[in-house]
Amino acid sequence: MSTKTDTTDEPGATADESGDLGTAGSQLSTAPKEDVSLPSLGPIGWARWFWRQLTSMRVALLLLFLLSIGAIPGSLIPQTSIDPVKVDEFKDKHATLGGIYDKLGMFHVYSSVWFSAIYLLLFISLIGCIVPRAWQFVGQLRGRPPAAPRRLTRLPAYTTWRTEAAPEQVLDAAERMLRGRRFRIRREGTAVASEKGYLREAGNLLFHVALIVMLVAFAAGSLWKSEGGKLITEGDGFSNSLTQYDDFSSGPFFDTDTMAPFGFTMDSFDATYERTGPQKGTPRTFRANITYFTGADGTEHKKSVEVNTPLDIAGNKVYLLSHGYAPVVTVKDGRGKVVYHGAVPFLPQDPKNFTSSGVVKVPGARTADGKRNQLGFQALFVPTFGGKNSGSMFSQFPAPDFPVLSVNAWHGDLGMDSGLPQNVYRLDTKRMTQYKDAGGDFFKKMLLPKDRAAQMLGHTGAKLTPEQLAAESTMNLPDGAGSITFDGIKTWASFKITHQPGNGLALTGAVCALLGLAASLFIQRRRVWVRAERADDGDVTVVEMAGLGRSESSRVAEELAALAAELTPSAPLAAPAADTADGPGTSAEDPTEPSDSADPADPSEGARA
Amino acid sequence: MNLAAAANETLAHNSNVLVYSAMAVYTLAFVAHMAEWVFGSRSKVGRTAAALTAEAAAPAAARARSAAAAGGTGTAVLERPKVVTRSAAGSRDVPDGPGAHGGTEKGDLYGRIAISLTVLAWALHVGGVVTRALSVQRAPWGNMYEFSTTLGGAAVTAYLVLLLLKKNVRWLGLPLVTTVLLDLGLAVSVLYTASDQLVPALHSYWLWIHVSCAILSGAVLYLGAVATLLFLFRDRYEGKLADPDGKQPGAFATSVLERLPSAASLDKFAYRVNATVFPLWTFTIIAGAIWAEAAWGRYWGWDPKEVWTFITWVAYACYLHARATVGWKGRKAAWLGLVAFVCYLFNYFIVNIFVTGLHSYAGV
Numbered sequence: 022m023s024t025k026t027d028t029t030d031e032p033g034a035t036a037d038e039s040g041d042l043g044t045a046g047s048q049l050s051t052a053p054k055e056d057v058s059l060p061s062l063g064p065i066g067w068a069r070w071f072w073r074q075l076t077s078m079r080v081a082l083l084l085l086f087l088l089s090i091g092a093i094p095g096s097l098i099p100q101t102s103i104d105p106v107k108v109d110e111f112k113d114k115h116a117t118l119g120g121i122y123d124k125l126g127m128f129h130v131y132s133s134v135w136f137s138a139i140y141l142l143l144f145i146s147l148i149g150c151i152v153p154r155a156w157q158f159v160g161q162l163r164g165r166p167p168a169a170p171r172r173l174t175r176l177p178a179y180t181t182w183r184t185e186a187a188p189e190q191v192l193d194a195a196e197r198m199l200r201g202r203r204f205r206i207r208r209e210g211t212a213v214a215s216e217k218g219y220l221r222e223a224g225n226l227l228f229h230v231a232l233i234v235m236l237v238a239f240a241a242g243s244l245w246k247s248e249g250g251k252l253i254t255e256g257d258g259f260s261n262s263l264t265q266y267d268d269f270s271s272g273p274f275f276d277t278d279t280m281a282p283f284g285f286t287m288d289s290f291d292a293t294y295e296r297t298g299p300q301k302g303t304p305r306t307f308r309a310n311i312t313y314f315t316g317a318d319g320t321e322h323k324k325s326v327e328v329n330t331p332l333d334i335a336g337n338k339v340y341l342l343s344h345g346y347a348p349v350v351t352v353k354d355g356r357g358k359v360v361y362h363g364a365v366p367f368l369p370q371d372p373k374n375f376t377s378s379g380v381v382k383v384p385g386a387r388t389a390d391g392k393r394n395q396l397g398f399q400a401l402f403v404p405t406f407g408g409k410n411s412g413s414m415f416s417q418f419p420a421p422d423f424p425v426l427s428v429n430a431w432h433g434d435l436g437m438d439s440g441l442p443q444n445v446y447r448l449d450t451k452r453m454t455q456y457k458d459a460g461g462d463f464f465k466k467m468l469l470p471k472d473r474a475a476q477m478l479g480h481t482g483a484k485l486t487p488e489q490l491a492a493e494s495t496m497n498l499p500d501g502a503g504s505i506t507f508d509g510i511k512t513w514a515s516f517k518i519t520h521q522p523g524n525g526l527a528l529t530g531a532v533c534a535l536l537g538l539a540a541s542l543f544i545q546r547r548r549v550w551v552r553a554e555r556a557d558d559g560d561v562t563v564v565e566m567a568g569l570g571r572s573e574s575s576r577v578a579e580e581l582a583a584l585a586a587e588l589t590p591s592a593p594l595a596a597p598a599a600d601t602a603d604g605p606g607t608s609a610e611d612p613t614e615p616s617d618s619a620d621p622a623d624p625s626e627g628a629r630a
Numbered sequence: 631m632n633l634a635a636a637a638n639e640t641l642a643h644n645s646n647v648l649v650y651s652a653m654a655v656y657t658l659a660f661v662a663h664m665a666e667w668v669f670g671s672r673s674k675v676g677r678t679a680a681a682l683t684a685e686a687a688a689p690a691a692a693r694a695r696s697a698a699a700a701g702g703t704g705t706a707v708l709e710r711p712k713v714v715t716r717s718a719a720g721s722r723d724v725p726d727g728p729g730a731h732g733g734t735e736k737g738d739l740y741g742r743i744a745i746s747l748t749v750l751a752w753a754l755h756v757g758g759v760v761t762r763a764l765s766v767q768r769a770p771w772g773n774m775y776e777f778s779t780t781l782g783g784a785a786v787t788a789y790l791v792l793l794l795l796k797k798n799v800r801w802l803g804l805p806l807v808t809t810v811l812l813d814l815g816l817a818v819s820v821l822y823t824a825s826d827q828l829v830p831a832l833h834s835y836w837l838w839i840h841v842s843c844a845i846l847s848g849a850v851l852y853l854g855a856v857a858t859l860l861f862l863f864r865d866r867y868e869g870k871l872a873d874p875d876g877k878q879p880g881a882f883a884t885s886v887l888e889r890l891p892s893a894a895s896l897d898k899f900a901y902r903v904n905a906t907v908f909p910l911w912t913f914t915i916i917a918g919a920i921w922a923e924a925a926w927g928r929y930w931g932w933d934p935k936e937v938w939t940f941i942t943w944v945a946y947a948c949y950l951h952a953r954a955t956v957g958w959k960g961r962k963a964a965w966l967g968l969v970a971f972v973c974y975l976f977n978y979f980i981v982n983i984f985v986t987g988l989h990s991y992a993g994v
C-alpha cells in the first residue's frame with residue numbers, strides 16, 4: 022500500500038503547501054501541529070514534551086479509541102448498577118473469572134478507575150487543546166487574511182484573464198464583490214486578499230467546549246442525584262422524606278436535609294385495554310390521577326402522571342413505573358374481632374393479563390380463647406377469571422371483569438418479631454402450619470369481591486340470600502379460627518421519584534455540541550485572492566484569481582468560478598487571442614480533456630457514470 | 631372480530647405481499663446489474679493504468695493541473711474565465727473509472743434497466759412499509775422486522791436521491807441491491823413478527839423522532855461504509871499500478887476496479903456521507919437521551935444499547951479526528967470508518983438479539 026496520501030500533511034492542502042505558499046496557507050485551522058521531535062533534556066523539557074504529546078491530535082485520537090474500546094466490557098458483562106442479581110449469578114457460575122473481573126472493576130466498568138482514567142485524560146487533553154486553540158482563533162479574528170502569495174498559480178484553484186479595465190478599477194470591483202459576499206478583506210499593493218468561514222472554527226471550538234460542559238453536567242448529576250421508589254395504592258399518599266420511600270439511593274454529595282417538601286395522594290388509576298381484535302388485551306392508557314402539594318402552604322393541585330410523561334414537582338420528577346391490583350380484604354380472628362382491613366398490593370406474575378400473587382400477614386390475631394395465633398394468607402388474584410391451568414387459575418384479560426381471589430391460610434409464627442425486615446410479598450412458612458380441611462386436604466377457597474358478587478353471579482345471584490352471597494366472598498377458617506373476606510379491588514401504582522441536578526446543563530451542552538458540530542462540518546473556511554496588474558506587453562490588465570480551502574472542500578473551484586463570473590462585468594475579457602498569449606498556466610491546458618475533479622457533485626460526472 | 635380489526639389484518643397481509651414483491655423485483659434488478667458488470671468487462675478502458683503510468687513517467691509538474699468544468703464550457707470560454715484546479719501534492723491524479731458498464735452501450739442499457747427496476751422495487755418496498763404502519767396505526771418501527779424493512783428502504787431512498795441529484799453513485803447499485811435483498815430476506819425469515827401493538831414505553835412521539843433518525847443515519851452510514859470498503863480495494867489497486875516494479879493486480883481485479891471511481895473520489899464520497907450524517911447521528915443520541923429521561927427517569931444509564939450507541943458515535947468521532955491527524959488520513963482513517971460501521975451493525979443485530987436490556991422489545 023504505497024499510498025502517497027498517507028504522507029499528506031495536516032490539514033490537507035494547507036500545511037503541505039505552506040512550503041511554497043508562505044503564510045498564505047497558514048492558520049486555515051487551529052488544529053495543533055504534530056510534533057514528533059524528541060524532548061530536550063531536563064525535567065522541564067520532558068514535562069513540556071509530555072504535555073505537548075498529551076494535547077496532540079494523535080493522542081486525542083488514541084484516547085478516543087481507548088474510550089470506545091473501554092466501554093465494550095460493560096455492555097457484555099453484567100453490571101452492579103444495572104442488575105446486581107445477575108452479577109451475583111455470574112460470580113457463582115464463574116468463580117475464578119468472577120474474582121479477576123472483580124479486581125479489574127469489570128462489574129462497574131463506568132465508575133472503574135481505568136475507565137475514569139481514560140476519560141479524565143481525554144478531557145485534560147481536550148482542555149489543553151482548546152485553550153491554545155481559542156487564543157489562536159481570537160488572534161486570527163483580530164488579524165487580517167494573509168497577503169497574496171507571489172505565485173497564485175500554485176494554489177489549488179486558479180484562473181486568469183486579460184481585460185481592458187484598469188487594475189485599480191478591477192481591484193475596487195473585487196473588493197466590493199468580496200465584501201458583499203461577507204469575506205474579510207485585506208487590500209495590499211496590487212492584490213486583494215480575503216477570507217471567509219471563520220464560523221467553522223468557532224463551531225469546532227464550541228463543540229469541544231460543549232463536550233466539557235456535558236461531562237460536568239453528567240458528573241453533577243451523579244454526585245448530587247437522589248432516586249427513590251414508592252408503591253402507592255389508590256387513596257393513599259406519599260410525602261417526600263427518607264422514611265417514606267420503599268427504596269432510596271443517592272449520590273455521595275446528596276444531603277437528605279435538602280429534600281424538597283412536597284407530597285401527593287393517588288386519587289385513582291385509569292387503565293384501559295383494547296377489547297377486541299387481534300390486539301385484544303393491549304394496553305391503551307395508563308394514568309395515575311394525583312393530587313399534590315408543595316412547600317409549607319400546601320396548596321393542592323390535581324394532575325396526572327403517565328408512562329413517558331413524568332410530572333415535575335418542586336424540582337423532582339415523578340415517574341409512573343408500573344401498576345397492579347391490590348385486593349381489599351378484611352380478616353377477623355377467633356374472637357370475631359377485625360384484626361386486619363386494607364388493600365394488599367399483589368405483584369403481577371403475568372405482565373400481560375395480570376395474574377398476581379400476594380400475601381396477607383396478620384400478626385395480631387388470637388384464637389377464640391385469646392391465645393396468640395398469627396395468621397398468614399397466600400393468595401392468587403386474577404382480574405378476569407379464565408379457568409384453571411394445571412391446578413392454578415389464570416387470567417385471560419388484564420381489566421377486572423371477573424375478579425377472583427384464591428386463598429389458602431396458615432397459622433403459627435410469622436417470624437416478624439425478630440425485627441429483621443421482611444419481604445412483604447412472601448410468607449415465611451418456616452414456623453407456620455397450613456390449615457387443612459376435614460378430609461386432610463389443604464384448605465383453600467376462591468372468593469368473589471363482596472361489592473360485586475351479586476352482579477358477577479348474574480341471574481343466579483338474584484336468587485341468593487344476602488347470607489349466601491356473603492359466603493361467596495368469605496372464607497371461614499376451620500375450628501372457628503377466623504375468616505377472611507374479599508371486599509373489593511383497588512389499583513396500585515409504583516412511582517420513581519428522582520432529583521437530578523444538571524439535566525438542563527446537559528441539554529444545553531448537547532444542543533451546543535450539535536450546533537457546533539454542524540457549523541464545523543458544514544461550513545468551509547476558505548481564502549480568495551485577486552491580483553490585477555498591468556501586463557508587460559501592453560495596455561491590458563492581467564487579472565489573476567486563486568482560491569484555497571481545506572483539503573475536504575471541493576467547492577473552492579466552483580466558488581472561484583462563480584466569483585470570477587461575477588467580476589467579469591467590471592473586468593470584461595479582452596480578445597481571446599490575447600488570452601492564449603502567455604496567461605500563466607492556461608496555455609498548457611487541453612480544453613477538451615474531461616474534468617477529473619473528484620467531486621461526485623459534478624454534474625458531468627453523474628452523466629458519465 | 632370487528633370490521634376495523636379485519637381491515638387491519640388485510641392491510642398487514644398486503645404489506646407482506648408488497649415486501650415479497652419488492653424482493654422479487656430487487657432480484658431482477660440484481661440480475662440486470664450483474665449483466666451490466668459482465669457486458670462492461672468487455673470494454674478495454676485502461677484509463678486508470680494509462681493515467682498512472684503516465685504519471686510515473688512524467689515529472690510532477692506535468693500532472694499538476696487540469697481544467698475543471700466549473701467555469702463553463704464551449705463558447706462560454708469567451709465570456710467567462712476558466713478555472714484550473716491543482717490537486718493537493720501527494721495525491722494521485724487519477725480519473726474516475728467509467729462505471730460498471732465500462733462505457734459499453736449494452737452494459738449501460740442493462741445498468742439503466744437495473745436502476746428502473748430498483749425504482750419499481752423501491753416503490754413496492756415503501757408501499758410495504760407504509761401499509762404496515764397503517765395496519766397498526768403507528769410508526770412502523772416497533773420491532774426488528776419493521777426496523778429492518780425500513781432501514782433497507784431508507785438506504786435505497788438515499789441512493790435514489792443521490793442519483794436524482796446527478797451524483798456519481800451508479801457504482802453503488804450492485805452492492806446496495808445485494809445487501810437490501812439480504813436485509814429483506816433476513817427480515818421476512820428470521821426477524822418476522824406479526825403486526826402488533828407497541829408496549830406502553832414505546833408510546834411516545836419520541837419514537838417517531840429518535841427511531842426515524844436512527845434508521846436514516848444507519849442507512850446513509852451504510853452507503854459511506856460501502857464507499858470506504860471499495861476505497862480500500864481501489865486504493866490498493868492504484869497503489870500497485872503506480873509502482874510498475876511491484877506486483878500487478880490480477881485480470882479480474884483490474885476489470886472490476888478500473889471501472890470504479892478513483893480512490894480519491896471514493897474516499898471523498900465516504901467522508902462527505904459520514905460527515906453529513908454524523909450530526910444526525912448525534913441528534914439521534916440526544917433525542918434518545920431526552921426520551922430515556924422521560925420514560926425511565928435518567929437520560930443516560932449505560933444500558934447495553936446506549937453503550938453501543940456511544941461506542942459507535944465515538945468510533946465515528948475517531949474517524950473524523952483521524953482525517954485531521956497526520957499519518958491517519960487515507961487507509962487508516964478508512965479502517966476506522968469501517969470499524970465504526972461494524973459497531974453500528976453490532977449494536978443493531980447482536981445487542982438487540984443477544985443482550986438483554988431496557989431496549990429489548992417484545993418479540994425481537
Ligand code: HEM
Nearest residue numbers: 050052053076077078081146147150225232541947950954
Ligand atoms: C472528548 C473527546 C473528543 C471528541 C468526542 C471529539 C470529536 C470531534 C469531532 C466529531 C470532530 C469533527 C468535527 C470537525 O471536523 O470539525 C473533531 C474535530 C477536531 N478535534 Fe476533537 N474531539 C475530542 C477531543 C479532542 C481533543 C482532545 C483535541 C485536541 C488534541 C481535539 C481537537 C480537534 C480538532 C483540532 C478538530 C478539528 C480538526 C480540523 O480542523 O479538521 N479534539 N473532534
